[in-house]
Amino acid sequence: MTALGDLARWLTDPANWQGSHGIPVRVLEHIELSGFSVLVALVIAMPIALYLGHTGRAGFVAINVANVGRALPSLALLAFGLVIAISLGLGLGFWPTVFALVPLAIPPILTNSYVAIREVDRDVVEAARGMGLSEGQILRSIEVPLGLPLMLAGIRTAAVNVVATATLGALVAGGALGRFIVDGLALQEYDQLMAGALLVALLAVGTEVSFAALERATVPAGMRVVR
Amino acid sequence: MTPGEPLIRWDWVASHVGDIGQRVGEHLELTVIAVVVGFLIAFVLSLLALRVPALYGPITWTTGILYTIPSLALFALLIPYTGLSLLSAEIGLVSYTLLILIRNIVAGVRGVPAEVREAARGMGYTDREIFWRTELPLALAVIFAGVRVATITTIGLVTVTALIGQGGMGYFILLGIQLFFSTALIVGALGSVVLAVLADGSLVLVQRALTPWTRGG
Numbered sequence: 001m002t003a004l005g006d007l008a009r010w011l012t013d014p015a016n017w018q019g020s021h022g023i024p025v026r027v028l029e030h031i032e033l034s035g036f037s038v039l040v041a042l043v044i045a046m047p048i049a050l051y052l053g054h055t056g057r058a059g060f061v062a063i064n065v066a067n068v069g070r071a072l073p074s075l076a077l078l079a080f081g082l083v084i085a086i087s088l089g090l091g092l093g094f095w096p097t098v099f100a101l102v103p104l105a106i107p108p109i110l111t112n113s114y115v116a117i118r119e120v121d122r123d124v125v126e127a128a129r130g131m132g133l134s135e136g137q138i139l140r141s142i143e144v145p146l147g148l149p150l151m152l153a154g155i156r157t158a159a160v161n162v163v164a165t166a167t168l169g170a171l172v173a174g175g176a177l178g179r180f181i182v183d184g185l186a187l188q189e190y191d192q193l194m195a196g197a198l199l200v201a202l203l204a205v206g207t208e209v210s211f212a213a214l215e216r217a218t219v220p221a222g223m224r225v226v227r
Numbered sequence: 228m229t230p231g232e233p234l235i236r237w238d239w240v241a242s243h244v245g246d247i248g249q250r251v252g253e254h255l256e257l258t259v260i261a262v263v264v265g266f267l268i269a270f271v272l273s274l275l276a277l278r279v280p281a282l283y284g285p286i287t288w289t290t291g292i293l294y295t296i297p298s299l300a301l302f303a304l305l306i307p308y309t310g311l312s313l314l315s316a317e318i319g320l321v322s323y324t325l326l327i328l329i330r331n332i333v334a335g336v337r338g339v340p341a342e343v344r345e346a347a348r349g350m351g352y353t354d355r356e357i358f359w360r361t362e363l364p365l366a367l368a369v370i371f372a373g374v375r376v377a378t379i380t381t382i383g384l385v386t387v388t389a390l391i392g393q394g395g396m397g398y399f400i401l402l403g404i405q406l407f408f409s410t411a412l413i414v415g416a417l418g419s420v421v422l423a424v425l426a427d428g429s430l431v432l433v434q435r436a437l438t439p440w441t442r443g444g
Binding site: 076163182 | 234292295296297298299300301303304306307308382383384385386387389390391397400401403404407409412413415416417419420423
């Protein structure tokens with residue numbers, strides 16, 4: 001149990017909570033890196049998903065993207081991200097990691113949002129069309145609100161994966177919480193290693209829980225299951 | 228990635244064929260152990276959840292948390308206890324297969340139509356026979372879908388175990404990152420993706436052979 005004692009000592013040492021290498025800075029770096037990557041993935045995937053979902057086109061592609069995404073190992077993505085960032089002259093750290101995280105986040109967002117829009121009852125959409133709503137209005141005020149919980153489920157999967165994988169950014173000289181783990185491994189400082197691991201795990205579980213709460217909150221009032 | 232150096236140096240690949248083969252073997256070994264052990268544990272837990280439905284919630288909740296913990300973090304947390312060992316790698320890899328497998332085994336068995344179960348009972352099957360000879364074979368397609376996802380996920384995760392001294396193709400990725408050597412990066416990354424695709428393809432073939440009735444009309 002000495003490992004746990006060391007861990008507690010490391011976490012309560014004020015020195016580890018200060019400066020540019022302190023826990024708060026690393027947590028913020030982690031959130032910044034993850035948030036930015038998910039945002040970029042949203043900007044890329046969401047318009048495609050909404051368009052394909054609304055028109056019902058290319059369903060096969062939209063769904064199979066997710067399966068392809070699962071076959072891409074995170075470390076391999078990081079490797080490709082590094083090659084791309086170096087050849088674009090963007091250096092180490094932030095950008096190679098973003099290039100690895102964005103392709104990781106796109107598949108669940110794309111597939112879930114596509115399915116979310118498709119699953120909206122076609123009768124409701126037809127009724128809206130019959131009431132004279134334009135296609136844009138149907139998407140905005142019918143399909144998106146009704147599909148929102150499922151869309152958020154996709155963003156949640158993406159966000160949790162991204163938060164987990166952002167850890168690997170430390171391998172390409174990035175900051176974030178992976179720093180503690182990678183440095184801890186290299187220096188054989190197991191207290192630092194375990195603290196980093198614990199913080200990342202907490203952040204990932206926290207992301208999962210917050211998104212789950214958000215999903216419940218966004219279910220349209222008329223669709224809530226009354227218990 | 229030094230200027231003037233090609234993205235892939237084929238001479239390096241050619242002179243490391245033996246090394247690559249050995250790492251492929253290691254990669255497959257780590258994967259097979261994880262999926263087999265994971266399946267055995269998941270199977271027992273699923274039986275438990277099927278017999279006592281109240282346990283299904285806690286079981287998926289616990290394995291769900293394990294699944295959410297970042298892989299590198301889980302491996303790191305194990306190091307003070309089990310060291311930079313195969314055991315650390317496998318504990319992590321097995322943990323990640325559980326949720327996927329349990330969900331599919333339970334869903335597969337629960338998805339068997341009640342009429343089929345009743346017909347088996349009417350034919351005089353005992354509960355045990357109904358499970359092994361009716362429910363399980365019919366659930367095989369869904370269970371296999373879970374095994375495929377678990378296998379692909381594991382093949383990807385094995386690369387991360389390079390950080391704790393295992394890793395298969397992950398060894399080359401790490402080498403590439405440390406030396407800034409794109410050939411090793413690409414060999415490792417592509418190798419892992421190719422392994423995943425090949426493994427998935429083989430599992431589809433095995434599934435077809437095991438469930439001949441799902442083919443054709």
